[in-house]
Amino acid sequence: MFGPKPVSQPDRRGEPRRAVNARGVVCAPGVETACVIVDLSDGGLKLRLDRGAALPPEVVVVDIAEAVAYPATVVWQKGQEAGLRQTGAKSLRGLAPARLIGARDAWIRAGGR
Numbered sequence: 001m002f003g004p005k006p007v008s009q010p011d012r013r014g015e016p017r018r019a020v021n022a023r024g025v026v027c028a029p030g031v032e033t034a035c036v037i038v039d040l041s042d043g044g045l046k047l048r049l050d051r052g053a054a055l056p057p058e059v060v061v062v063d064i065a066e067a068v069a070y071p072a073t074v075v076w077q078k079g080q081e082a083g084l085r086q087t088g089a090k091s092l093r094g095l096a097p098a099r100l101i102g103a104r105d106a107w108i109r110a111g112g113r
Contacts, residue, residue, distance in 0.1 A: 017041040025062045025106045026055065032106050037063055038081075045070060049080045059084070060103040064110045067092045069103040 022037040026047065034050035045061055055077055061070045061084065069092055072084035090097065092112065096104040 017044075017046075020063075022066065023064045023110075025064065025103075025110050026059050027062060027103045027106045028056045028059045029102075031056060031059070034110075035061070037061065043085060044075070045072060045084045045086055047082045047084065049082065052080045055082055060100065061086070062092065062103050062107045062110070062112075064107060064112050067107060067112055069096075069100050069107075071100075 017039045018041070019039050020037050024035045024037045024047070026033050026035050026049070031053075033053060036048045038046040038048050040046075047061065049055075055074045057074055059072055059074060061072055062068070063070070068089045070084075070086040070089055072086040074082055075085050076083045090100055092100065092104045092107050
């Protein structure tokens with residue numbers, strides 16, 4: 001209580017992160033689960049999953065409100081939280097690349113317009 005303050009871990013991200021707390025969906029072959037996108041940077045995302053399921057190494061995270069898909073690699077996962085490295089946002093409005101058709105379908109099922 002009155003001892004020294006614990007030393008905080010330095011932030012290892014190369015880019016600044018911003019809190020977004022957006023509703024999302026994690027998609028991969030055979031996987032579609034709800035999540036909250038806790039924060040986002042140009043290089044990564046932090047997610048809180050709806051349930052504690054192991055994610056495959058490669059996923060697509062869909063921001064439902066923004067109609068954006070983030071192809072990503074899972075870097076770490078602890079229970080219902082996960083950190084991912086993303087390669088860039090892709091719009092799901094209009095024509096979507098063939099590799100994102102599953103993510104676009106998940107966006108529409110989640111109420112995307």
